[in-house]
Amino acid sequence: MPKLSLLRTVIRSNPSFFTVRADKNGLSSLLLRESPRFISTEAENQPPKDPPVENSFLETPGTGLVYGKLYGITRNTLKTDIVNLLEGCNLTLEDVKVDYSRSFTPLGMMVQFPSRQAYEQAARVISRRGRLNRLERADRSQWDILTPYDGKTVLLQGIPRNAVPEDVERFLSGCQYDASSIQIFLRAAYPDPIKMATIRFPSPTEAMNAFITKNRAFCLNSQVTVRVLQ
Structure with missing residues (x-):
C-alpha cells in the first residue's frame, strides 16, 4: 500500500508524465508520455543552409562560362553583328559560332558568355528587340561540337x-x-x-x-x- 500511495503522489505532481487509457475490459493502464520539453529534431540542431544561387546551374564548373543559343539569324548575319548587338556582354568574335545544318543553312548562333551576369544582360537586350531574336540556354557540349569557320x-x-x-x-x-x-x-x-x-x-x-x-x-x-x- 505505501508503494501505491507513492505512485499516486508522483502522478498528481507530474500529470503530463503519464496518461490513463482504458482498454476494452474496462481496466486502466498507465502509459509513459514524453514531456514536450524533451522533444527535439535533428533539423533543429543543424545550422540553416544558405539559399541556392539563382541560375547557378548555368555556369560551367571550373570556368564560370555560360552558353546560349541565339535564334532568328539569317545567312547574312555576321559574327560582328552579334558582338555589336550584345554590346556590354564582354564578347569577342571567338565567343561566337554559327550552328549550320548539313546543307549549311544557319540554324542559330552559339554564344559563349564570360559569366552568368553577361548572359542575363544579353537576355535583357534580346527581350527588348521583341520577336526578332530568341536566346535560349545551352551547354558546353553544344559549343564543342561546332566547327569555327571564322570567316576564312x-x-x-x-x-x-x-x-x-x-x-x-x-x-x-x-x-x-x-x-x-x-x-x-x-x-x-x-x-x-x-x-x-x-x-x-x-x-x-x-x-x-x-x-x-x-x-x-x-x-x-x-x-x-x-x-x-x-
Whole structure:
C-alpha cells in the first residue's frame, strides 16, 4: 500500500508524465508520455543552409562560362553583328559560332558568355528587340561540337555534278587559298542533290575577296553561288 500511495503522489505532481487509457475490459493502464520539453529534431540542431544561387546551374564548373543559343539569324548575319548587338556582354568574335545544318543553312548562333551576369544582360537586350531574336540556354557540349569557320572558309554551291578539285581551282583562279583544303560533297536538295565545296582561305579578307569576285561566276557550265562561312 505505501508503494501505491507513492505512485499516486508522483502522478498528481507530474500529470503530463503519464496518461490513463482504458482498454476494452474496462481496466486502466498507465502509459509513459514524453514531456514536450524533451522533444527535439535533428533539423533543429543543424545550422540553416544558405539559399541556392539563382541560375547557378548555368555556369560551367571550373570556368564560370555560360552558353546560349541565339535564334532568328539569317545567312547574312555576321559574327560582328552579334558582338555589336550584345554590346556590354564582354564578347569577342571567338565567343561566337554559327550552328549550320548539313546543307549549311544557319540554324542559330552559339554564344559563349564570360559569366552568368553577361548572359542575363544579353537576355535583357534580346527581350527588348521583341520577336526578332530568341536566346535560349545551352551547354558546353553544344559549343564543342561546332566547327569555327571564322570567316576564312568559302562555300561553293551548285558546282557541276562532274566537277573535280582541278575544276574548283580553275574557278578560283586569281584568289589566294589553301588548295589542300578543298572538299567536294553532295547534299540533299529538291528536286536533285546539289554539289558543294568548301575551301579554306588564309584570312577573312581573302575569303571576302573570293566572294566579291567569284559569286555567280561559272564553273564549267554551271553558275555557282559563293558564301563566306562564319
